Amino acid sequence: MTATKTDTVTDETTLIDEAVAAARAATTEGMTEAQKYGVLYDHGLAWVDFPVGAGGLGVSRSLRDHAAEAVAAAGLEAPARGCNTIGFGMAAPTIVTYGTEDQKKVLRDIYTLRTIFCQLFSEPGAGSDLAAVATRAVDEGDHFRVNGQKVWTSSAHNADMAILVARTDPSVPKHKGLSYFLLDMHADGVETRGLRQITGEAEFNEVFLTDVKVPKENLLGELGQGWQVANTTLNNERVSIGAGAPREGGFMGVVADAWRKNPEYRDPALHAELLRLWVETEVARMTNERLAQRLAAGQPGPEGAGAKLSFARNNQELSLVDMKMRGADGLRYDVYEFRRPSEYSMTGRQAGYRYLRAKGNSIEGGTSEIIRNIISERVLGLPGEHRVDKDVAFKDLPK
Incomplete structure (x- = not known):
């Protein structure tokens, strides 16, 4: 049987x-x-x-x-x-x-939270185009020597280790010359500087790498396999971010709960908007359920991009409704100062903070513009953008 x-x-x-x-x-x-x-x-x-x-x-x-x-x-x-x-x-x-x-x-x-990680991917000249990273990792026998600059690195100031994408071979096209490393954030030559956000805080940072020695055993995957390995990370990142949009426990739960408990917030003009966003959030939840079932057999693919896109859009629209329905209370802000938090909460703090923080949802984890490109090309199978640099050695590209 x-x-x-x-x-x-x-x-x-x-x-x-x-x-x-x-x-x-x-x-x-x-x-x-x-x-x-x-x-x-x-x-x-x-x-x-x-x-x-x-x-x-x-x-x-x-x-x-x-x-x-x-x-x-x-x-x-x-x-x-x-x-x-x-x-x-x-x-x-x-x-x-x-x-x-x-x-x-x-x-x-x-x-066990003994080792906190950050992600050293984006650079000043390689944000949306991750394959354009210029940070170099040079083979020096028993280690690689790494030099470069990374940016928008969340939690780098608290991190013990990092996942790092660096260029090990500039003589081949940009997607082929990358390698993926595990980097000790306490190593000599690693410098972290906070970047102040619209919230007043500095969750993310720019990180400077100067002659940092990375042991050979910290190469993750094969040499030159960095693009493939990085895509595994990025696909998981989008699923991780997109999955953070449950109806009750997420942003919708906060807004709906405030609406129920505070009759003075119930502006009829916002009722239809709230109902629409309730439906959107429910659609996102059910889509995530379907995605989870499809992922059961293996690693996530580009389908997770849709979850991330809807998460960002719904959070930003809900945060605006949240502020509008609270009136003057929606403008309150508990603490606006330069801080280096160890974590953040989209559902904690006050409405003013949540509204400002939600602006970052369409940037972190891949901008919404790039996410739409991924969906159109890799999910829907539409023709891709014309790219003239795919077969050109990275060292020959204009900088």
Whole structure:
């Protein structure tokens, strides 16, 4: 008798529930938070779809929510992913896909918040066109020597490690001469400077790399495979960002809850707009559910771009409705000063902060313009833009 898909999901659900019970039995009162997180990791409950031994159980990606709910129901506390967003959503999926066994050891440190990651991709001359990065990594025997500048690096000021894309071969076309590294942010030659945002804070930074030595064992994937590895990161990033738009727990939940609890906010002129955005958010949620099911068999593809695009648009429109319905209260701002926060919350703080912070949603993780190009070319199969530099050696391109 052939096992059905339902049977497989049931077996995987049982496996998760058994792992949660075992983790609960192994957790004691005297443990630190990091030790408790380590118990979850060791029982395969960090990323349940990752392989056994790498923080997972090898089950379907679509069961991540079930695992999270089971962990919470057992009274076990999982780490706040907002404290290590890049680590959880971007570095970990890339490392588990391309990393050596030694490199995968950092996954436990990511989950227990011992190692905070940032992402050194964008540069002053390579933002939307990531393949144009000019940061050089020169092979010097047992290490690479890295020189260059990165920008818009979220949480670099708190990071212990970084995922880095650098150019190792300028004699080939720009997409082919890149390599991907794990970089120690505490290494000599790494300098981080905060960039003040419209919110008054500095979540992100510019990072200067001057003669930084990166050990050969920190090369992730093969030499020259950086573009392929980076796309794994970017696809996971878009899914990670786009998935952050649930109806109740996300921005819509904040706005709808304020509408229900404060009759004075119920401007009839905003009612239709709020209903429209409720529908848009529900469509996004259902689309993300469908995407999660399609991702169950492997790594995310360009389809995640749609989730990220709708997340940005819905957040920005909701933040405007949020301010309008609150009237003068919507203009309140708790603290406007230069700060270096360790995390941010789109649903915390006051309406004025949320409105300003939402402006960044259409830039971070790929601008909405680039995301639309990805959707048109890679999802819909429409003709791509004419590119004259794809077959030209990077060193011969005009700078």
